[in-house]
Amino acid sequence: MIFYELYLRSFYDSNGDGIGDFKGLEKKLDYLQNIGIDSIWLLPIMKSPAFHGYTITDFYKTNSLYGNIDELKQLLNEAHKRNIKIVLDLPINHVSVSSEWFQKALNDEKPYKNWFIWSNNKTNTDERRHWGNDKIWHKINDKYFYGLFGPGSPDLNFENKELWDEIKKIFKHWLNIGFDGFRLDAAKHIFDYDKKNMKFKYQHDKNIKFWIEMLEYIKSIKKDAIIISEVWDEKEIVKKYDGIFEIGFNFPLSYIIKDSIKLNDAEKFVKDLKEVMPAYFKKKPIKTKSGNFLTNHDMTRLRSELKSIKKSNFALNILLTLPGIPFIYYGEELSMKGKLKNVNFTEDGEEPIQWSEIGFGPGQTEWKGYKFNTPYSKISVEEQHKNPKSTLNRVKKLIKFRKENSWIENSKINILENDKNMVKLSINNEINSIIIHYNFKSSKTKININEDKILYYSDNVKCTENKTEIP
Numbered sequence: 001m002i003f004y005e006l007y008l009r010s011f012y013d014s015n016g017d018g019i020g021d022f023k024g025l026e027k028k029l030d031y032l033q034n035i036g037i038d039s040i041w042l043l044p045i046m047k048s049p050a051f052h053g054y055t056i057t058d059f060y061k062t063n064s065l066y067g068n069i070d071e072l073k074q075l076l077n078e079a080h081k082r083n084i085k086i087v088l089d090l091p092i093n094h095v096s097v098s099s100e101w102f103q104k105a106l107n108d109e110k111p112y113k114n115w116f117i118w119s120n121n122k123t124n125t126d127e128r129r130h131w132g133n134d135k136i137w138h139k140i141n142d143k144y145f146y147g148l149f150g151p152g153s154p155d156l157n158f159e160n161k162e163l164w165d166e167i168k169k170i171f172k173h174w175l176n177i178g179f180d181g182f183r184l185d186a187a188k189h190i191f192d193y194d195k196k197n198m199k200f201k202y203q204h205d206k207n208i209k210f211w212i213e214m215l216e217y218i219k220s221i222k223k224d225a226i227i228i229s230e231v232w233d234e235k236e237i238v239k240k241y242d243g244i245f246e247i248g249f250n251f252p253l254s255y256i257i258k259d260s261i262k263l264n265d266a267e268k269f270v271k272d273l274k275e276v277m278p279a280y281f282k283k284k285p286i287k288t289k290s291g292n293f294l295t296n297h298d299m300t301r302l303r304s305e306l307k308s309i310k311k312s313n314f315a316l317n318i319l320l321t322l323p324g325i326p327f328i329y330y331g332e333e334l335s336m337k338g339k340l341k342n343v344n345f346t347e348d349g350e351e352p353i354q355w356s357e358i359g360f361g362p363g364q365t366e367w368k369g370y371k372f373n374t375p376y377s378k379i380s381v382e383e384q385h386k387n388p389k390s391t392l393n394r395v396k397k398l399i400k401f402r403k404e405n406s407w408i409e410n411s412k413i414n415i416l417e418n419d420k421n422m423v424k425l426s427i428n429n430e431i432n433s434i435i436i437h438y439n440f441k442s443s444k445t446k447i448n449i450n451e452d453k454i455l456y457y458s459d460n461v462k463c464t465e466n467k468t469e470i471p
């Protein structure tokens with residue numbers, strides 16, 4: 001599986017309003033297929049007042065700017081015809097403050113009032129979030145509600161079992177429409193306040209119980225539904241969720257790849273990789289597959305983070321050669337730029353894909369102006385398509401290699417060592433094996449290779465023998 005994280009608003013516009021939509025994506029499925037993408041993680045497309053779509057006003061409706069249910073079904077159909085799966089990002093931890101559920105709750109209407117978390121005399125309403133220092137209790141009509149992700153998104157109160165049934169209905173609704181699975185947003189946050197003391201506190205055991213019940217339900221409707229979880233945390237916390245979900249985003253891995261490249265530090269890479277992918281070094285079967293990625297919509301884009309195309313291309317080499325499931329964030333295949341001040345400024349990492357080098361034209365989305373990816377900066381599909389050395393063409397070659405060796409996805413790492421700037425990695429399953437050399441030095445390095453197994457060399461390595469060198 002090769003996933004592509006896709007932000008519809010910035011993709012392809014079919015009706016000239018400057019906003020990407022279902023029909024637009026349908027038109028561009030060929031673009032994705034041509035790169036070799038076979039699975040899409042679609043960022044939220046439900047009715048929402050927010051550009052990012054993570055604050056939902058109606059869980060059963062689409063954002064009308066993106067199109068209606070029939071257009072969505074048609075898109076899913078066309079994707080399936082091409083063997084492309086689409087997984088829906090479904091944020092259920094909170095709703096929009098303007099949703100009917102919350103507005104009714106404010107009027108003390110049942111059952112909605114109990115679906116949210118209100119302060120009591122024990123609450124310190126000035127309590128701050130443990131990252132970013134934002135307030136987590138928000139005042140409205142003389143009441144305080146709990147909203148970990150800000151005043152626009154009141155958290156749902158999952159102490160209330162009735163709500164569990166409602167969430168099941170929502171999952172069923174989108175499965176029936178034709179989605180192939182879900183990306184579970186904020187999976188560690190379902191229970192993240194201490195009910196007794198009305199304070200923020202993760203309750204991982206309760207979260208796990210909740211997800212087990214939801215996943216059982218989802219699988220009872222669609223046996224092969226793909227489930228991807230977002231638990232953004234240190235490896236010790238991620239470990240608690242091992243085995244619950246089919247795929248889990250490996251946040252620690254994304255940091256170690258980028259940090260080792262930034263520091264040209266092969267030794268760090270070797271030391272840390274063992275820690276963040278432990279299951280891939282053991283003989284035992286893998287429970288939750290590592291969802292490998294470099295950046296996502298909550299992060300500064302790869303090229304801006306690593307400050308060079310050479311380095312961001314190298315990171316893509318690593319991404320597409322490690323065991324696990326690779327995820328490419330839209331625009332990474334074009335080396336798009338985007339720097340985030342913090343997670344509340346995701347717009348800066350979600351600029352429109354540029355289809356033509358002039359930056360405008362049919363299908364081009366224009367919902368926001370270019371800040372980081374200006375026209376004529378060689379990040380357009382048009383330009384990169386023509387240039388054999390472009391990131392787009394490198395990514396295509398890497399994916400081709402990956403698909404020819406699809407066994408890598410479920411393989412194990414049996415050798416991982418470094419010699420100064422070179423990392424040697426041996427990956428195998430019962431039948432196949434491959435040796436990969438990554439070069440963490442910024443200049444070309446010559447190495448002697450004796451192994452007669454299939455070989456794969458990362459960029460910057462000049463080989464003594466004529467073996468597979470990609471790209």
Ligand code: ACG
Pocket residue numbers: 052054055091131149150153185186187230232233234235251255297298343344345346
């Ligand atoms: C998801 C979505 C995101 C969305 C929401 C809310 C959730 O991807 O787009 O926001 O629906 C936290 C949550 C994640 C959340 C991000 C944005 N992502 O856990 O679920 O915030 C620390 C914390 C993490 C935190 C991260 C954020 O531990 O919990 O993620 O910081 O930076 C080391 C540490 C690691 C630490 C990192 C970073 O790696 O190991 O623990 O993570 O450093 O410091 C959307 C919008 C928002 C809006 C919201 C309602 O984007 O603007 O407010 O919707």
